Amino acid sequence: MLLQKHLEIAIRAHNGTSFSPERRGAQYVKDYSEQLADDLQKVAEKGGDANEYQARYERLFVSWMHAKGNCLSSMITGPSKFPTRRAEKANRSEQNRYQEFQQFREKYFARIEKNARREAKATSDPLAEMRAKLAQAERGQSFMVAANKVIRKKITDAEKIALLMESGISEKLATELLAPDYCGRVGFATYQLTNNLANIKRMGARVAELEKKANATTKEVERADGITIVENAEADRLQIFFPGKPAPEMIATLKRNAFKWSPSNGCWQRQLTDNARRAARKILS
Secondary structure (H helix, E strand, O other), X not given: OOOHHHHHHHHHOOOOOOOOHHHHHHHHHHHXXXXXXXXXXXXXXXXXXXXXXXXXXXXXXXXXXXHHOOOOOHHHHOOOOOOHHXXXXXXXXXXXXXXXXXXXXXXXXHHHXXXXXXXXXXXXXXXXXXXXXXXXXXXXXXXHHHHHHHHOOOOOHHHHHHHHHHOOOOHHHHHHHHOOOOOXXXXXXXXXXXXXXXXXXXXXXXXXXXHHHHOOOOEEEEOOOOXXXXXXXXXXXXXXXXXXXXXXXXXXXXXXXXXXXXXXXXXXXXXXXXXXXXXXXXXXX
């Protein structure tokens, strides 16, 4: 077990609160060794540093066990002259160490999950993903239209099911399509076709926007007043460079229009979109 070397500490941690500190200590070591093993697997899967995680985990576990060793129970020590205030203080300390232990785990995994999402986003291809979604929606639309044509044919249900199955769907789904809904309708409802078509149009517009960005080049316009406007295609940002610090009124206007100060770039910027272009023209007109 990963925490076997801390067995004596775990046993001593229960001397003042358990009639069987050996059994309780051994159980803690077993349970938290299993938890650590599971954690290390997750850390490895997410690209974290397993050695660093284990060292921190063990350090906080031991700190918790030391604090737990100061806790007392009147059932174990006896009620006579029981040090109530000392016991309360020890209990608070033990709870604090336990909270630190648990918060470490929660914060660590939240951080590596965030890093993993950031890396996935950085390596993803939004245009290819959107094209794939659009193609899937278009196939779905074509299938629904074709299926409804089959369902409206003047043939038996058995023949309709056979034709629908030829298109690649299961017999169960084909049978369900022939079953009337609460309004007595069969096949795919009009709203399903309408909603999917609206999604196709939305995704088509998004594909066009992404294609435009993929083919875009960085443009820079320097104005007579010293302000420079950059359409940074690589960073996907519209950036406004001022010759000095803008007036407070200008800063407030920039913020209202979703521009944020970028210390690393020394400019005010937001995502490069047509709305951003319009906002920049309005602000600087």
